[in-house]
Amino acid sequence: MSTVIQLQSLKSVAATGSVRSAAQHLGLSPSAVSHHLKLLEQDMGLTLFQRHGRGLCLTETGSALMGEVDGVLESSSRLQQRVMDLKDSRVDRLSIGYFSTAGNRWMPELVLFLEHRFPHMAVQLNLDEGAWHEDRSDIQIIITETKDPAFPPEINSSFLLEDPYVVAVPADHELATRKEVSLAEIESYSWIDNDKGEGPCRTILFDACARAGVQVHFKHEAHTFVAALHMVSRGLGITLLPRLGIDQLPEGVAIIPLAAPEPIRYVHALSDLGHPQQSVINDAITALRELASDEAVALA
Incomplete structure (x- = not known):
């Protein structure tokens, strides 16, 4: 068993x-x-x-x-x-599902906000890269391929952020000083994979490459943003990733925006309408919107 x-x-x-x-x-x-x-x-x-x-x-x-x-x-x-x-006679609990890069950037600040706003509220964070499911978390932060996807009517959705992809290159790379590059311009370089599976992040990247007529060929595979960026710092190639995925940029790496058709992923916060802790959820999503707004300013 x-x-x-x-x-x-x-x-x-x-x-x-x-x-x-x-x-x-x-x-x-x-x-x-x-x-x-x-x-x-x-x-x-x-x-x-x-x-x-x-x-x-x-x-x-x-x-x-x-x-x-x-x-x-x-x-x-x-x-x-x-x-x-x-056991603890605790009923005040809020669960939040998040994808990994949102966790690194937003979850500590969100939990700190909730701790001060609702000191008796226990927060449970669930790393969840999947689609919305009503039984998973009270709030779920998800990635979509479009800005205005169709959600079921029983779901409350709040748009948080446009997260454009960028290309990371070694600091001494011939493209490192460019203000932007197109997908076609970087097709011939050695690409480092930083994702795993067939989730929305990979789909968004591959669709943009298809629209640009670019064939994706990975020379190396890392399957995490952090590992791929450190490989770039060693001069092993370039990698494409969402801007939000860069938590700490390794020394020796330059980030260049991509020109149209640049891949963009869209971030939403979802919750179940009529939840018994709706007021807490509303405040948490308002805080998330503020965090996303600050992030958007930083990404601009």
Whole structure:
């Protein structure tokens, strides 16, 4: 029988592509994570991972199971949270789902705001790169490919930010002093991948390249913005990423805006209409809009 911690190890390795990174995220040793994967494969009689370069990626079988794994972990999280609420007699709780770059830039300030505004409110942050789901979080920050997507009528949506993509190049690169470049101009250089899977960020980039008649060829794969930027600083190539994805720019890297048709991702905050803590949610989304507005000024 698979345990929750084993499934957490499975999900974390699937997300990071690395046993070591998953172990750091979970606060476990790499050997413990490896043992969890071994037990899962033995228990299920299935091969869940295969080698990909120096890392691991899901097999087709492993990918087919991830939806069910997510469901089990979400149910377990809700159960644990309910038990904690009953133990501590806490009913004032707000859950916020966010994608990773929004977490780095906005979540600390948002939680600080809520701490001062609602001192008895407990905030639960959920890293969630997926689409809106009413059972996941009270507020969910999502990425869309268009500015005005059609959301279901029972969802309250608030537009937060246009997040244009930029290209990161070594500081001594021949393009480093340019005010902007087109996708066509950078097609011939060595590109470094910084994303994983087929989420909206990758779709937005690939669609813009298709409109520009540019074929995407990655020489190196990093699968995180931070790793890709550090590879750029070593002169290993260039990488394209949303401006919001740059938390701290490594030394030796220059950022250049992209000319039209530049990729742009759009950020929205979603919530369920009629939520019992609607006033808290409204204040939290107002704070998010202010954070996004400050970010937009910084990106300009």
